[in-house]
Amino acid sequence: MINFALVGVGHIAKKHKDAIEKTDGAALVAVCDTNPERLEEYKDYQTYTDLDEMLKVNDEIDVVNICVPSGLHYPLTKIVAEHKRHIIVEKPMALTLEETEKMQQVAEENGVKLAVVHPNRFRPAVQKLRKAIDDGLFGKISHANATVRWNRNQAYYDQAPWRGTEKYDGGVLMNQAIHDLDLMLWLMGPVESVQGMAATRLRNIETEDVATAVVRFKSGALGVIEAATTIYPTNLEESLSIFGEKATAKIGGKTANYIQTWNIEGITQEEVLALQKEIEKNPFGKPGHQWIIEDMVKAIEEDREPIVSAKDGIAPIQLILAILESSKTGKAVKIN
Numbered sequence: 001m002i003n004f005a006l007v008g009v010g011h012i013a014k015k016h017k018d019a020i021e022k023t024d025g026a027a028l029v030a031v032c033d034t035n036p037e038r039l040e041e042y043k044d045y046q047t048y049t050d051l052d053e054m055l056k057v058n059d060e061i062d063v064v065n066i067c068v069p070s071g072l073h074y075p076l077t078k079i080v081a082e083h084k085r086h087i088i089v090e091k092p093m094a095l096t097l098e099e100t101e102k103m104q105q106v107a108e109e110n111g112v113k114l115a116v117v118h119p120n121r122f123r124p125a126v127q128k129l130r131k132a133i134d135d136g137l138f139g140k141i142s143h144a145n146a147t148v149r150w151n152r153n154q155a156y157y158d159q160a161p162w163r164g165t166e167k168y169d170g171g172v173l174m175n176q177a178i179h180d181l182d183l184m185l186w187l188m189g190p191v192e193s194v195q196g197m198a199a200t201r202l203r204n205i206e207t208e209d210v211a212t213a214v215v216r217f218k219s220g221a222l223g224v225i226e227a228a229t230t231i232y233p234t235n236l237e238e239s240l241s242i243f244g245e246k247a248t249a250k251i252g253g254k255t256a257n258y259i260q261t262w263n264i265e266g267i268t269q270e271e272v273l274a275l276q277k278e279i280e281k282n283p284f285g286k287p288g289h290q291w292i293i294e295d296m297v298k299a300i301e302e303d304r305e306p307i308v309s310a311k312d313g314i315a316p317i318q319l320i321l322a323i324l325e326s327s328k329t330g331k332a333v334k335i336n
Ligand SMILES: NC(=O)c1ccc[n+]([C@@H]2O[C@H](COP(=O)([O-])OP(=O)(O)OC[C@H]3O[C@@H](n4cnc5c(N)ncnc54)[C@H](O)[C@@H]3O)[C@@H](O)[C@H]2O)c1
Pocket: 007, 008, 009, 010, 011, 012, 013, 032, 033, 034, 035, 038, 049, 051, 067, 068, 069, 070, 072, 090, 091, 092, 117, 160, 175
């Protein structure tokens, strides 16, 4: 049995708890939050208000899931790694490249595994798209498009002081669009350069609520990014489109779960309809957090890297920081 603990038991921690409970070979044993009120819902577990103390007194914990505000991911990862426990960290991995790299390093130095919560890759429609690309069905790819048109109103940002801040949250790119950007990078490969523009148009926050960018991938293909939390009056779309010499595909809906367009050379309309029906039966697949938890259990048992590892966590952060730098300087930014 692999024993898990949660640190930070706010909104997203509930998904971690449910996923651990559904995973064979995993058990939730302890939770920690600096706010004792948040611990009241977790009376069935050992509760702590200090992470270091939890790990000092409790040596049965194998993995700690870090679910605190994003700007605290690095310092808490460091504490967990130094106690030689494995780590699942929420997205974004951290808000600076320096911190993501230190997280990777501290995990390696202490011989612990680090997984980042980017589970949308496991969604049925996304898996089909990845397979079609891997099977060469697109031929040469000309370009891709990632669009996140969501609504996060002022009340959302006002619910906790860390939201919308540069130090602890980041803007629409770091907090919301990062899932779609992770998919774009996973499907299209690394980015060579980016030109971006970001603005704070409608919300009273420090960070951007709308951003656009054009990218050139190392493959030579181009990409267009649009991300906003300003969409009136509610979430409209999260989508990913890929255009190749022999295929056009768009995965969309409000959270990029459905196959909206699937025009692939040699694939008949009946086959497309059957595929769309198959996806519609179960568009979300297994809950995303469950994939990540199950994979961590297997990674420990098989002593291998988690599927979504530190390097996967770093890639979208590099892209986002390059978009923001380009927006400030007005110049294209190269990514190494
Ligand atoms: N994967 C996803 O789809 C997804 C969705 C929402 C949020 N998130 C990420 O999860 C993280 C948390 O977001 P949330 O919406 O749950 O936030 P939240 O504000 O609801 O909860 C954060 C909790 O962390 C606690 N906390 C703060 N500092 C702490 C510390 N030093 N030690 C212990 N506890 C501490 C707070 O008291 C709070 O209970 C963020 O990084 C966010 O980006 C991911």
